[in-house]
Amino acid sequence: MSTLTALLAEGAARKPDAAAVTDGTGTLDWRAFSARVAGTAAQLRAAGVRPGDRVALWLPNSADYLALVFASARLGAVAIHVNTRFRTAEVGSLLHRSAARVLVTEWGFEPVDFPALLAAIPKTDRPALRLVIGRRLPAGVSAVAGLPAERLDPEARFAGDVPDAAAPDLPCLTFTTSGTTSGSKLVLHSQRAIAGHAADVMRAFETDRPTSALLACIPLCGTFGNAAAMAAIAGGAHVVCMDRFDGAEAAHLIRRHGITHAVGGDDLLARIIDGAAGEPFTTMRLFGFAAFHPGAAATAAAAEAIGLAPRGVYGSSEMQALFAASHGPNRLMAGGRPVNQEAEVSVRDPETGAVLPPGQSGELCFKAPSRFMSYLGNDEATRRATTADGFFRSGDLGRLDGDGFIYETRLGDTLRLGGFLVNPEEIEGFLVTLPGVASAQVVAATKGAASNAADAVPVAFVTAEPGTRLEEAALQALCRERIARFKVPARIAVVEAFPTTASPNGIKIQRAKLREMAEQLMKETV
Incomplete structure (x- = not known):
């Protein structure tokens, strides 16, 4: 077609x-x-x-x-x-x-x-x-x-x-x-x-398949x-449209129409779980989800337990969504095998462009028939996003593995600390194990006005579990005891919620805003 x-x-x-x-x-x-x-x-x-x-x-x-x-x-x-x-x-x-x-x-x-x-x-x-x-x-x-x-x-x-x-x-x-x-x-x-x-x-x-139905x-x-929606129409599947999202209504529509497929962010998945009120689903074959928030893995596991059939997917506006889906042991992780057999995946050093071997993290680059034509009216941005050999530079950090590729984080969110390339999820994952910490986000900031990128330090933002009071000094002390010194956050700020922005695919945490907040915290640090 x-x-x-x-x-x-x-x-x-x-x-x-x-x-x-x-x-x-x-x-x-x-x-x-x-x-x-x-x-x-x-x-x-x-x-x-x-x-x-x-x-x-x-x-x-x-x-x-x-x-x-x-x-x-x-x-x-x-x-x-x-x-x-x-x-x-x-x-x-x-x-x-x-x-x-x-x-x-x-x-x-x-x-x-x-x-x-x-x-x-x-x-x-x-x-x-x-x-x-x-x-x-x-x-x-x-x-x-x-x-x-x-x-x-x-x-x-x-x-x-x-x-x-x-x-x-x-x-x-x-x-x-x-x-x-x-x-x-x-x-x-x-x-x-x-x-x-x-x-x-x-x-x-x-x-x-004859019984396929998509909840849009x-x-x-x-x-x-x-x-x-285009994939559903290509297959002659029933498309059930929601003009505004409500978790309980989504759960109702899945049961009423025998929905087999849906996609969305982990936040949407969590709201359907709440709307299900513990009653399992029997018709779902695939819920393709993208992880936008801390705790996405726990949400996916809860969704799997009630029959929502979650599977990690990967995509972008430039290569199109559902570009790849995960399988087997990695089924709840973003990435996997591209849906188009002709698609090429390359992992490259983000600074030199050198192709990296399997298992080594770098910038995910893609070439496939689903690739975009251009950024409308922005030839310079189109040029920057395309390699000399025709690959799209995704701006995402990831690595090749035996089952395709694994998405790790946005490249702009990657931390260069103490000479090491650090995925912020490494520090975030540790922070949420500490008593009273409900969720965490980590970004890089400079040490002061006279510093440069080489002097970057991690800054953490955490939310507290209900009824818990968190103290920055106590959290930092635990970090110094248990993780490498270069990973210890220079500041740990307790916030009520992370700044977010609405996208067509879900609510995303504004890491750019967190970086601004982190820079301000470091300026205030004596």
Whole structure:
């Protein structure tokens, strides 16, 4: 499969009368969903969307969201995925950089007033925008933010066939990087990459089995949500959309619809466990999870105990999510074997670029058909992220092992202490064994204003177990007794919670913010 049109056609042909997509408005079978895509394409074409145009999608998960992705691809247009958690500054920047001509958003979504936020975005941040299409646009509303507005209503007003302009090498969508370690970028993918990767994931995760059903519980605007949904559609699996996440509701939907597959962060997995109230699941075959928080291993073990079938997965906006999945003894760790058999994995010295042998940690680099085309409008960033021999530099620290590769941490989070390369998880893992410590995060900071990177020291942030009072001096004394001197945190700060940021794939700890806090602590240290 090399276009999104072909992807949908093949998935729909597997069982045309079966359930295709369910959301809060009901269920569409594959014939009805395919008709929805055709009608949506007709509406976009009537609105003036042509090949190469950008259509911004700023709305929660639904059948319409998926239809818009396929409809845009059918027209040869590019779907600009916009995180529903973004606000005016972020959306304004995205609209400006993408030069989106049409924005599709939602009215009446209780958690977020999208139209009000749109009205607050300066016109200078949306110079190319010409039309707003509103899902559930109220009767009588014909404009918003000084722009014409029309209702998303493909079935009632825009029936008819639209010539298929999809082509393998056309760009079809962008993901937005989370920006937790650097400025966010628009990651541009071709139809060939998206459709081909969907087929690879389908085969690896067996979403083409007759009973397969996906719970789309994380935003479709992110690479994890998108990759899972595309793989489900490639296999003709039932996609059940959640427009907002609730652990108890997710547990209910898994049981009601016989869900077999889901993906998300470890925080989401923990909320489903709570929502299950101890009752085991019987239909789950795979919950692909990414570890974003301390205690992820314990969460995965608890999920496995109640039948959620967790498995560590690996991916990125640039290589796409579900790029690899872990197996066997490493099944709860991020990494594993790539789903595409042609994919190449190389571990390299982050400074010299030299290829490192199995077992030695370095920067994970990848080459595969799922690779992105470029960072939209940022040629310099594209160049920096690509090696001379065509590998994507992931910025992740990892190593090769007998079962593929193992992801360790973000390379920017790696600590260079006492001449050694130290994974912060080594120190964090020790800290959480100390009495009263609930969780820990460790980052590097310089010793003082006149210091340089070679003088880096570890700084720890810890949270306390309920009813426990932690003392920095006592914790440091235990560290000095039990771990290497260069690993002993120069400061240990007790915090109520770690700073976090919302991404389409889950809530991530802001390690960049922790580094700022650590630098401030060291400046205050006499």
